[in-house]
Amino acid sequence: MNHPRSALLISPPIYDTQYWAHWSLPYGLLRVASWLRTKGYALKLIDCMEANKKRVVQKKMWKVRKLCSTKEYTPADVGRTWSTFRPAEDEKIEYCFGLPPDELRKRLKEIQAKVRSAKQSLFETTTFPEPDEIWISSIMTYWWESTRDVIAVCREVFPKAVIRVGGIYPTLAPEHAIEKLGLKNPLHLQGRELDPLDPEQQRRDIIVSATIPDANPLALNLDLYLEDGAGEPEPDGCLPEYTILTTSRGCPFKCAYCAANVLNEGRKVWVREFDSAYEEIKHWFSRGIREFCFYEDNLLLGKSNFTDLIQKIADDPDLDGIELHAPEGIEVRLLHPKVVELMRKAGFKKLYLPLETVNVNMQNRWGRTHTNMDKFFYGFENAVEAGYKKHCQDINCFILFGLPDEDLQAVYDTLVFASSRVGSVIPMLFTPVPSTPMFEMYREYIEEKGFDFQHLNGKLLPFLDYNRRKYPTLSPKDYFALEGLMWRINAKVRSESFNFGGSGRVSRAFRAVFDTFQPA
Amino acid sequence: MAKLITGNALLSKHVTRRDRVLLLNPPVEETRYSWLRWNQPLDLLKLGSHLKSEVGCGVELLDCMKPDATGSVKEDWLPRDRRYHTVKGERYPMRRYGLPYADIGKHLESVKRDDAKRMPSQVWVTSLCSYWYGGGLAQTCRVIRETLPDTEIMILGQAARLLPKQVADGCAADYVVTKVPSLPNEPSALELYGTVMPQFLGLQLHPKLAIAEVKAAVERGILKFTFFDDDICRDGGEPLREIFEKTKDLHKHLRYHLICGLHPAKVTPAVATVIADKKVAESHFEEADTGGEMDVEVYRQVRSYLREAGLIDVDNRLSGFVWIGRPREKLEQIVARSFHVLNHLEGLILKPFSPTPGSPEHLDNKAYLAGIPVQNWSPHFFPFAELNGIAREEYHDLYRMAAFLNEKIRDGSFDFLKGTLGADMLRESLRKEVWKLEPSPLRVVN
Numbered sequence: 001m002n003h004p005r006s007a008l009l010i011s012p013p014i015y016d017t018q019y020w021a022h023w024s025l026p027y028g029l030l031r032v033a034s035w036l037r038t039k040g041y042a043l044k045l046i047d048c049m050e051a052n053k054k055r056v057v058q059k060k061m062w063k064v065r066k067l068c069s070t071k072e073y074t075p076a077d078v079g080r081t082w083s084t085f086r087p088a089e090d091e092k093i094e095y096c097f098g099l100p101p102d103e104l105r106k107r108l109k110e111i112q113a114k115v116r117s118a119k120q121s122l123f124e125t126t127t128f129p130e131p132d133e134i135w136i137s138s139i140m141t142y143w144w145e146s147t148r149d150v151i152a153v154c155r156e157v158f159p160k161a162v163i164r165v166g167g168i169y170p171t172l173a174p175e176h177a178i179e180k181l182g183l184k185n186p187l188h189l190q191g192r193e194l195d196p197l198d199p200e201q202q203r204r205d206i207i208v209s210a211t212i213p214d215a216n217p218l219a220l221n222l223d224l225y226l227e228d229g230a231g232e233p234e235p236d237g238c239l240p241e242y243t244i245l246t247t248s249r250g251c252p253f254k255c256a257y258c259a260a261n262v263l264n265e266g267r268k269v270w271v272r273e274f275d276s277a278y279e280e281i282k283h284w285f286s287r288g289i290r291e292f293c294f295y296e297d298n299l300l301l302g303k304s305n306f307t308d309l310i311q312k313i314a315d316d317p318d319l320d321g322i323e324l325h326a327p328e329g330i331e332v333r334l335l336h337p338k339v340v341e342l343m344r345k346a347g348f349k350k351l352y353l354p355l356e357t358v359n360v361n362m363q364n365r366w367g368r369t370h371t372n373m374d375k376f377f378y379g380f381e382n383a384v385e386a387g388y389k390k391h392c393q394d395i396n397c398f399i400l401f402g403l404p405d406e407d408l409q410a411v412y413d414t415l416v417f418a419s420s421r422v423g424s425v426i427p428m429l430f431t432p433v434p435s436t437p438m439f440e441m442y443r444e445y446i447e448e449k450g451f452d453f454q455h456l457n458g459k460l461l462p463f464l465d466y467n468r469r470k471y472p473t474l475s476p477k478d479y480f481a482l483e484g485l486m487w488r489i490n491a492k493v494r495s496e497s498f499n500f501g502g503s504g505r506v507s508r509a510f511r512a513v514f515d516t517f518q519p520a
Numbered sequence: 521m522a523k524l525i526t527g528n529a530l531l532s533k534h535v536t537r538r539d540r541v542l543l544l545n546p547p548v549e550e551t552r553y554s555w556l557r558w559n560q561p562l563d564l565l566k567l568g569s570h571l572k573s574e575v576g577c578g579v580e581l582l583d584c585m586k587p588d589a590t591g592s593v594k595e596d597w598l599p600r601d602r603r604y605h606t607v608k609g610e611r612y613p614m615r616r617y618g619l620p621y622a623d624i625g626k627h628l629e630s631v632k633r634d635d636a637k638r639m640p641s642q643v644w645v646t647s648l649c650s651y652w653y654g655g656g657l658a659q660t661c662r663v664i665r666e667t668l669p670d671t672e673i674m675i676l677g678q679a680a681r682l683l684p685k686q687v688a689d690g691c692a693a694d695y696v697v698t699k700v701p702s703l704p705n706e707p708s709a710l711e712l713y714g715t716v717m718p719q720f721l722g723l724q725l726h727p728k729l730a731i732a733e734v735k736a737a738v739e740r741g742i743l744k745f746t747f748f749d750d751d752i753c754r755d756g757g758e759p760l761r762e763i764f765e766k767t768k769d770l771h772k773h774l775r776y777h778l779i780c781g782l783h784p785a786k787v788t789p790a791v792a793t794v795i796a797d798k799k800v801a802e803s804h805f806e807e808a809d810t811g812g813e814m815d816v817e818v819y820r821q822v823r824s825y826l827r828e829a830g831l832i833d834v835d836n837r838l839s840g841f842v843w844i845g846r847p848r849e850k851l852e853q854i855v856a857r858s859f860h861v862l863n864h865l866e867g868l869i870l871k872p873f874s875p876t877p878g879s880p881e882h883l884d885n886k887a888y889l890a891g892i893p894v895q896n897w898s899p900h901f902f903p904f905a906e907l908n909g910i911a912r913e914e915y916h917d918l919y920r921m922a923a924f925l926n927e928k929i930r931d932g933s934f935d936f937l938k939g940t941l942g943a944d945m946l947r948e949s950l951r952k953e954v955w956k957l958e959p960s961p962l963r964v965v966n
Contacts, residue, residue, distance in 0.1 A: 358957060377959035412945040413954045420955030471941060481940040484929035491923040498920040501955030505910075506917035509851040511950050517856070519863045519936040520820065 005196070006042040006229070008111075008131040008161070009033055012150040013048040013098030014143045017065070017459045021057040021097070023293050023327060024049045027220055027244035028167055028211075029137040035215035036135075039196045042229035043221070044128045046107055048099035048150075050225075053241075059095040066091050067476050068464035070450050090476050092460065101149045108157040128230040131161045132202070138169040138177075141434055142457040148181050155182070166191070166208035169453075171263050172435045176453065177207050190265070191215075210265050216249065217272050219280040222289075242291035242325075243284050247272045247306060251298040256367040256438040257403075257430065260297045271302035274309035285319055293325040300334035307339055310346035322347040329354045329398060332379025333371055340379075340386040351383050352426070355397035358417050359410035362403075367437065380422065391423030391496045399486060402429040402479060404442050404463040408471065411482060419489040420501030427486040429458030429479075442466070522675070522688040527701030530674060534695065535571065535642065540578035542640035543568055543712070544664075546647070547584045547618030549598060549655030551605065551900045556593050556617055558779055559585040560722045561646050562748055563677060563700060568709030570701075580638065581712035582627060584619035584660075587719055593617055607901045610912040618656065621663050628667040642672045645693070647679035650877055651897045658691045665692040676700065682877040686894060707733050710740060720744035720777070725752060727762045734767040734774075743774045744801075752781040757791035768799045775801040784808040784818045784840075792825035795838075804869060805840040807857065814857045819864035834932055839867025844918055845902045846873045847885055851910060854918060859936070862925055866933055870922045872899030872915075 011026035026047055033043050051057050061082045065072050067090045075085040087093055099107070111128060118127035134154045138147040151163055163183060170177040174188050186205040191212035195201055226237045248271045250264040261267055281292055300306060313319050324347040332353055340351075355376055357363055363372060380395065388394040397418050401411045418425045432439045432446065434453065439446070445466050446456065456462045461479055468474050490497055499507050525534065535541060545561035561583060571579045587593050597603055598614045605612045631638050643664050647657045657679060664673055673693040677700075680687050684698045704726060710717065721737045723730045723745055734745060745767075752760050768774060776799060783806045787795075795803045805822070808815040819840070826838075840861035844854055862868045874897050875882040875889060882889060888907055889897070897903045902915050925934040937943040 358954065373957065374959045408941060409945050409948060412942070412949040413952065416946070416949040417954045417957055421957075474941065478940045478942060480930060481935075481937045481942040484932075485934075485937070485942065485946070487929050488924050488927040488934060491920075491927040493919040493923045494916055496916075496920060498917070498924040500950065501953065502917075504914065504917055505851050506855070506914050506921055509855045510921055513852060513855045513859060514936075515947055515950065517859050517936065519859075519938050 003129060004040050004042045004229075005133070005202075006044075006129045006131050007036055007133040007135055008154075008158075009043060009045045009135045009137075009224070010104075010150055010154070011045075011047045011049050011137050012143075012146045013096050013100060013104075014140075015062055015094050015096055015146050015454070016143065016457065017092040017094050019057070019059070019095070019097040021049065021051040022055050023242070023244065023295075023325075024051055024057065025220075025240055025242070025244050026137050027246065027295060028139075029135065030220035030222065030224070031215045031218055031246075032135060032137075032166065032212065033221035033224055034218040035212055036196065037221060037229070038214075038218075041196070042128065043224060044111070044131070044228035044230075045224035045234075046099075046104065047225070048104060049097065050099075055241075057098045059097045060100055061085075062094045062096040064091050065094050065455075065460055067461045068449075070452070070455055096146070101146075101153050104150060105153045105157060108153065112157055126231045128228045128232060131158055133164060134158065134161045135164045135166070138165055138167040140431075140457075141169045141173055141176075141453040142431060143454075144169050144173075144176070144180065145454055147177075151182050162203065162205050164206045164208055166212075168259075168263060170207045171209040172259055172433065173453065174207050174209050176434070181207075183207070210263060211249065213270075216246070216270060217276055219276075219283070220244065222284070239284075239287060239289060241289065242293055243280075243289050244293045244295050245277055245280065246295050247274070247277045247309065248296050248299070248302040251301065253298075253370050254367060254437075256365070256441070257433065257436055259433045259436050262435045264297065269298070269301050271305045274305045274312070277309055278312050281313065281319070281322070282316075285322060290321055291323045291325065293327065295328060296326070298331055299326050299328075300331050300339065303334060303339065307342060310342050310348075314342060314346040319347075324348045325350070327352055330379070331371070333375040335379035335382050337382045337385060340382045340388075344386045344388065350393060351388055351395050353379060353383070353395060353397045353422075355414065355418055355422070356400040356428075357410055358414045359407055362407060362410055365405070366403075390421070391499060392492060393424040393490060393497075395422055396424040396426050397422050398426050398428050400428045400430055401482060402458050402461060402463060403438075404445070404466045405470070406463075406467065408467075408474075408478075408482075415482075415486050415489065416500055419497075420499055423489070423497045423499065425486045425489045427483045429461070429483070430463070431458035432456050432462065522673075522691065522693040522696045524684050524688060524698050525695050526699040527676075527697050528699070530676075530695065530697050531570070531575070531701055534672075534674070535575055535577060537576040539575075539641045540580070540639065541571055542643045543579065543581045544624075544643055544645045544660065545581075545583045545585050545618075546645055546660035547616050547621070547624075547656040548648070548652055549602075549614060549616050549659070550652070550898065551612040551614055553595075553615075553617045555779070556585075556595075557587060557591070558720070558722075558746060558777075559593075559648065560718060560720070560748075561585075561648075562708065562722045562724075564644065564646050565708035565710070565712065566703045566706040567644065567676075567701070568712050569706040570703050572709060573706075578638075579709070579712065580640070581709075582619075582624070583713070583718070584624065585617070586713070589716070591719060594619060596620065605895075605901075607896050607912065608906065612901065616656065621659050624660060625663045625667050628664065632668060640668065640671055642674060643668070644674045644676055647675065647677035647687075649874075649898075650679045650682040651874060651894055653679035653683060653687045654690055654895045657687070661691040661693050683894060705729060707736070710737060710742070717742050720746060722746055722748040723763070725749045725754065725759045725763070727759050727766075730763045731766050734763070735770060738767075738770045738774060743771055744777060745774070746777040746779050747781060749781045751783060751786065752778060753783060753786035753788065753791050757786070757788045757794070761790045761794055764794045764797070764799070768797065775799055777801050778803040780804065780806070782806060784822045785810075785815065787822050787825060789825050789828060792822070792829040792831075796826055796829035796831040800837065802837050802839070804867075805838070805861075805865060807841050807843050807861075807871070809843075814860055816860050816864075819860065823864050834866055836866045836928065836931060838865045839869055840865040841869050841871040843873050844870050844915060845899055845904055845908075847875075847881060847904045847907055849904075849908055849910070851914065851918075855921070858922060858925060862933060863936065868922055868926050868933065870919060872902065873904070874899040875903065 183205040250269040251260040543564040674695045676697045808818040
């Protein structure tokens with residue numbers, strides 16, 4: 001009797017100094033799961049980043065990283081323990097968020113033990129078999145180390161399984177992945193070249209770049225949180241409280257810091273038929289999910305498709321109570337009055353707008369040719385007109401900083417502008433992304449510092465030393481102060497944040513006193 | 521209408537060993553209640569001890585403000601007709617904090633129905649703040665009267681002491697106790713809480729009694745202590761130090777919370793040693809004021825004593841109050857005071873002001889306050905707003921500013937960007953008034 005091919009799907013933990021697990025669902029992997037199911041696979045999911053009801057994932061102190069440096073250590077290396085350890089001003093603690101590799105090993109061994117005991121039983125039919133393949137998603141390039149560690153654990157427990165690694169990291173840096181992940185003579189394939197039934201591919205480890213076109217229109221296979229492909233219920237399994245939708249891919253623009261073109265093999269925009277997205281929403285809504293999050297390269301580019309979709313949602317009384325989110329931002333130029341009005345009606349409670357900087361020179365340097373302050377005002381004013389309120393996190397704007405050659409005064413100008421006009425700010429520390437023009441522009445510095453990808457995480461201030469050429473006294477404290485100031489702007493009382501630049505008397509008094517105040 | 525009596529008369533003439541007294545701490549109706557978890561009816565607990573030991577009558581306690589097992593106090597919007605309270609055009613949403621009135625009624629009903637021996641002959645209701653008499657106090661008296669029509673109701677506490685006539689007019693009580701009986705040697709009758717103890721115990725600064733109370737409380741599993749005293753540094757801080765030293769090692773998780781009465785000018789090296797100790801979970805300093813000016817030097821001195829006591833690093837246990845809503849204040853003054861406090865302490869707490877009936881602030885502004893109903897003297901309604909020429913919305917703005925300054929990032933509140941490039945850059949951005957940036961009049965989008 002021929003058994004169906006079996007695949008274990010793993011979303012690895014991540015090593016980082018901070019992580020916000022609100023939308024941590026491995027949507028790429030779950031879409032691949034749907035695709036593999038169409039090929040007859042039996043599947044089992046281990047989502048190491050599965051969050052609890054409060055949308056928090058477990059974390060464990062992992063190592064200490066010196067900022068803008070390759071130096072790393074654990075307290076044990078210097079004769080100390082975590083309980084008494086305090087990082088120096090130029091260091092940060094890196095945590096393992098999610099299921100650490102040691103605990104993953106235990107989970108895999110449990111699966112292995114069940115397989116062995118099932119083999120001895122005549123009646124056991126619902127045990128997931130030893131996997132033929134292990135599919136691992138790998139997202140940020142600076143998180144690649146946890147992918148490596150997960151592969152090592154998988155290899156140890158299931159040496160016969162072949163491994164597939166896909167996601168943003170192997171797409172942007174396949175050579176790095178081939179060299180560093182510990183795969184055995186891997187094939188490097190584009191998603192469109194994948195053929196699970198090809199005997200040659202079935203025998204080899206594979207690095208997968210870009211998306212699998214046939215998987216793009218498929219709904220996420222969230223049922224894997226409830227039971228595996230052999231019909232065995234997952235312990236404490238429950239559906240996530242939200243799901244992620246991707247209704248388009250690609251972006252026609254080429255911003256200097258963005259890798260969308262590489263991820264999507266060019267500037268072409270692919271749009272998913274709105275009917276299938278609508279059916280997916282209806283399906284999960286009927287199963288109790290109320291929050292739907294759009295993860296897109298540029299949400300409004302397929303505008304008519306998107307507006308058709310949200311019009312259907314807005315008109316559907318069965319979807320009453322739905323919450324829609326687009327936390328990756330919306331292109332302000334395309335936020336037309338009717339679109340934003342419809343978005344509000346359909347269930348978008350909050351908007352995220354990429355302000356990034358008010359400085360025209362910086363905008364030009366980043367290749368942001370399709371946007372400018374006039375366009376920001378356009379989108380912002382339309383949002384306010386549609387009923388989104390200022391100063392209460394209905395409208396949030398991203399501010400980018402930590403870039404090489406940045407004008408720090410412009411960053412302060414941007415945050416003061418955002419505080420006053422919008423009232424809510426999301427600080428975004430810059431990470432250079434391999435394959436982007438910006439990465440190439442500063443490659444010499446990156447190589448000179450000996451940085452690998454994990455050192456380029458924006459939270460580790462990789463360009464601190466570079467920017468000291470312009471600001472000789474610049475220290476981590478300056479960036480922490482700046483980031484802290486941005487977060488503080490969002491503090492609210494009676495649903496409103498403080499307005500630095502307001503014309504009210506308290507704002508004026510604040511400015512007058514701050515202008516001359518000399519702290520001791 | 522209720523009769524006015526003194527505390528001594530209450531104890532000597534109105535209660536006998538045949539009585540059963542229910543001591544009741546009523547719910548509170550307010551627009552906000554930041555210190556909710558520190559509400560404890562110390563006067564009732566001391567009276568409880570006195571009634572049991574000296575009068576010998578039956579005593580029970582219903583503390584409507586006691587947090588439940590999860591540490592939270594029930595709260596809800598007021599009914600629709602009272603949900604908003606409007607003061608000079610400003611609408612305040614109103615909430616009830618503490619046990620719902622219906623639950624008080626059910627409790628009394630069940631006592632009446634199931635256990636005649638426990639039926640109270642008197643209910644003594646206390647009140648923590650004078651301006652609350654019209655809300656929770658009056659509603660509670662109404663529920664008692666409706667449920668136990670034959671039971672006498674006595675009102676004690678601050679409202680009864682400071683506004684006896686208004687309380688007598690506004691509440692369905694039999695007696696209003698105008699003078700609080702002084703019971704400095706009575707311990708709090710914790711046993712009245714039964715098997716579920718409160719999470720903390722309020723103390724007064726009498727070392728012998730306080731030490732005994734802490735010991736007894738620790739045995740009952742209470743590990744948090746605070747002082748309800750106007751000046752906890754009195755006598756050079758010696759009583760505070762003595763209580764602390766003799767009790768701090770009773771349990772490894774025992775903690776003191778210095779939430780009021782800590783005047784920076786009265787902090788001595790001995791008090792600083794107490795504050796620096798890890799057994800003190802929080803210290804909130806009162807505002808240091810000398811003749812209308814903030815005494816910045818005093819904060820510096822406190823910090824220096826604390827350093828000498830070993831408290832060198834940033835410590836989020838320390839914060840300082842800044843008054844808002846006092847008569848004749850200026851916005852710039854409040855902002856500057858907030859900055860000074862945050863410059864020396866890690867947290868800032870705006871403390872809204874209410875004139876205590878009969879206090880100098882009341883007497884100095886008697887004519888002005890005469891035009892304002894007492895319920896509107898709640899600090900959260902800013903009774904001096906018109907006198908100060910500061911709009912109530914501007915007071916909300918001050919809270920917003922404080923929230924901004926206080927927001928803890930990397931364990932610290934706003935530090936004026938001390939030692940960073942940021943201070944100058946932020947000033948420069950504010951001077952440039954970058955928020956005035958407008959779209960180009962010729963803009964073309966799409």
